[in-house]
Amino acid sequence: MKKQLKSKDILFPVPAALVVCGNEKKYNILTIGWIGMVSSTPPSLVISIQKNRYSLELIRETKEFTVNIPSSEQYLETDYCGVASGRDTDKFADTGFTQLKSLKIKTPIIKECPFNLECKLTQEIPLGEHIMLLAEAVEAHIDEDKMDPENRVNIDIGKVNPLVYCATVREYWTIGKKLGKSFESYKKFVPKKAK
Amino acid sequence: MKKQLKSKDILFPVPAALVVCGNEKKYNILTIGWIGMVSSTPPSLVISIQKNRYSLELIRETKEFTVNIPSSEQYLETDYCGVASGRDTDKFADTGFTQLKSLKIKTPIIKECPFNLECKLTQEIPLGEHIMLLAEAVEAHIDEDKMDPENRVNIDIGKVNPLVYCATVREYWTIGKKLGKSFESYKKFVPKKAK
Numbered sequence: 001m002k003k004q005l006k007s008k009d010i011l012f013p014v015p016a017a018l019v020v021c022g023n024e025k026k027y028n029i030l031t032i033g034w035i036g037m038v039s040s041t042p043p044s045l046v047i048s049i050q051k052n053r054y055s056l057e058l059i060r061e062t063k064e065f066t067v068n069i070p071s072s073e074q075y076l077e078t079d080y081c082g083v084a085s086g087r088d089t090d091k092f093a094d095t096g097f098t099q100l101k102s103l104k105i106k107t108p109i110i111k112e113c114p115f116n117l118e119c120k121l122t123q124e125i126p127l128g129e130h131i132m133l134l135a136e137a138v139e140a141h142i143d144e145d146k147m148d149p150e151n152r153v154n155i156d157i158g159k160v161n162p163l164v165y166c167a168t169v170r171e172y173w174t175i176g177k178k179l180g181k182s183f184e185s186y187k188k189f190v191p192k193k194a195k
Numbered sequence: 196m197k198k199q200l201k202s203k204d205i206l207f208p209v210p211a212a213l214v215v216c217g218n219e220k221k222y223n224i225l226t227i228g229w230i231g232m233v234s235s236t237p238p239s240l241v242i243s244i245q246k247n248r249y250s251l252e253l254i255r256e257t258k259e260f261t262v263n264i265p266s267s268e269q270y271l272e273t274d275y276c277g278v279a280s281g282r283d284t285d286k287f288a289d290t291g292f293t294q295l296k297s298l299k300i301k302t303p304i305i306k307e308c309p310f311n312l313e314c315k316l317t318q319e320i321p322l323g324e325h326i327m328l329l330a331e332a333v334e335a336h337i338d339e340d341k342m343d344p345e346n347r348v349n350i351d352i353g354k355v356n357p358l359v360y361c362a363t364v365r366e367y368w369t370i371g372k373k374l375g376k377s378f379e380s381y382k383k384f385v386p387k388k389a390k
Contacts, residue, residue, distance in 0.1 A: 001338070001339040001340075002295065002304075002306075002311070002336040002337065002338060002339065003336065003337055003338075003339050003342060003349075004298065004334060004335065004336055005335040005336070005337055005348060005349060005350070006348070007238075007335065007348045008238035008312065008332040008333065008334065008335045009232055009234070009235040009238035009239075009332065010232075010310070010312075010335055010348055010350070011210060011230070011231070011232040011240065011264075012210065012264065012310075012352065012355075012357055013208045013209070013210060013357050013359045013370065014208070014209065014210070014231070014232075015206060015207065015208060015209070033232075034231055034232045034233055034234075035206070035231055036206070036209070036229055036230055036231020036233075036241055036243070037204055037205075037206040037209075037228075037229045037243070037362055037363075038229055038231075038241060038243040038322055038325065038327045039204070039229075039243060039322035039323050039324070039325040039327070040204040040323070040324065040325070041322075041323030041324040041325070042323060043202075043203035043204035044204075044322055044323075045206065046231055046233060046241060046327075048231070048232070048233040048234060069206075069207070072371075072374060075374045075375065076375075076379070076380045076382075076383045076384065077380070077384070078380075079375075079377055079378065079379060079380035080380035080381070080383070080384040082377065083377070083378055083380060083381065084384075084386050088386055089386030089387070093387065094384050094385070094386055094387055095384060100197065103199065109197075111197075115205070115207075116197070117203065117205075125320075125329075127233055127234035127236075127239055127329075128234050128235070128236030128237060128239075129234070129235065129236040130233065130234040130235070130236070132233045132234070132241075134320075134322075137203040137204065138203065139199060139203065140199065140200040140202065140203045140205055141197040141198065141199055141200070142197065142198055142200055143196070143197060143198075144196040144197065144198045145196075147198060151364060151366075152363075152364070152365060153200060153201070153202045153205055153363055153364055154198075154200060155200070155205070155361075155364050157207065157361050157364060157366055157368065160207075162207055162208050162361075163374075164208050164359060164370055164371075166350075166352050166357075167232055168232075168347075168348055169346060169347070169348055169350050169352060170347060170376055170377040170378075171346075171352055171373060171374075171375070171376055171377075172373070172374040172375055172376070172377075173352065173370045173371060173372065173373050173374060174370070174371035174372050174374060175208060175359055175368045175369070175370065175371050176267075176359075176368060176369035176370050176371035176372075177368065177369050177371075178366060178367070178368050179267060179270045179358075179366075179367040179368060179369060180270065180271075180274075180366070180367055181365055181366055181367070182274055182277065182278070182365040182366075182367075183274065183278055183365075184271070184274060185271045185272070185273075185274035185275035185278060186275070186278065187271075188271045188275070189271065189272070189275040189279075189289050189290060190289070191279050191283055191284030191289055192284070192288065192289055
């Protein structure tokens with residue numbers, strides 16, 4: 001039996017991505033649950049930010065930002081960067097996160113976050129009270145001690161232990177156990193009714 | 196110490212969303228890891244589909260689709276809907292998933308998936324080999340036995356037990372334990388360096 005929900009802007013599980021933006025004078029951190037990879041040619045993602053957010057001004061100024069995926073251990077730091085405003089405080093100082101130089105852009109990545117993307121803004125699409133920012137991912141980083149030579153892209157998800165966010169539900173979770181890899185389903189299912 | 200990765204179209208954790216599209220003659224199911232909520236005014240999301248996918252033709256025809264979030268138990272069904280093509284088979288028949296009538300659109304939701312969104316296509320944005328589809332979420336459903344009156348949007352994530360996908364890494368995971376709710380971080384961090 002299905003029930004209908006009042007809110008319709010609900011999606012889970014999503015990353016609680018830490019977006020760094022700004023300039024040499026001050027870098028800010030914003031937590032974003034509204035993010036999605038959208039192309040591989042070139043690698044492109046979208047993030048959505050409320051129109052009145054301080055970080056939007058910063059990204060418009062430099063046309064770049066970094067996306068940093070926190071581990072479960074960093075969930076309070078991640079939540080804090082989503083509720084405090086960079087207009088009023090320095091979130092690097094408050095949380096103890098460290099800036100690490102990027103390779104392809106000026107905006108730093110967060111050293112303590114296990115996975116990081118350097119992004120260049122390519123397009124802005126206004127959507128009501130939000131602005132959807134389309135960006136190209138120009139570099140990807142992983143902590144050396146969280147690599148897995150057996151995985152196709154060299155990431156050991158268990159060691160990364162990424163924080164899981166349930167948007168609008170507003171809950172933080174850990175990942176649990178690994179179920180399997182893509183393309184294993186043909187063991188169980190076969191196309192039987194071709195049309 | 197950071198290492199750089201060859202692939203840059205990596206994002207995790209993401210939903211492994213089952214997208215239903217088509218018409219009365221045949222409904223298809225497509226698995227999408229490239230999805231993101233992007234506005235709440237109105238509730239809007241994007242999904243990205245490769246240009247040559249069968250489902251893209253179907254969505255263009257009806258201008259609607261449903262997004263169905265599977266539970267961890269449905270990971271093999273979910274994987275199968277991502278690797279088999281609806282051009283060659285009937286994935287509802289193959290997996291045993293059941294069509295349930297939607298309330299605001301004609302395209303059905305998947306009964307067995309605990310959370311479902313009905314979506315109307317509003318815009319197409321070509322991005323290389325992918326097409327990003329922007330859609331409005333016009334209805335949201337939850338299984339009655341997975342509701343939680345204590346949560347702000349009435350969803351018990353533990354009971355939903357959503358499947359977690361790590362895109363490009365290509366691994367399926369379960370969720371683990373609940374860490375906490377948003378806005379709890381002020382217990383630990385306080386803005387100390389106002390600027």
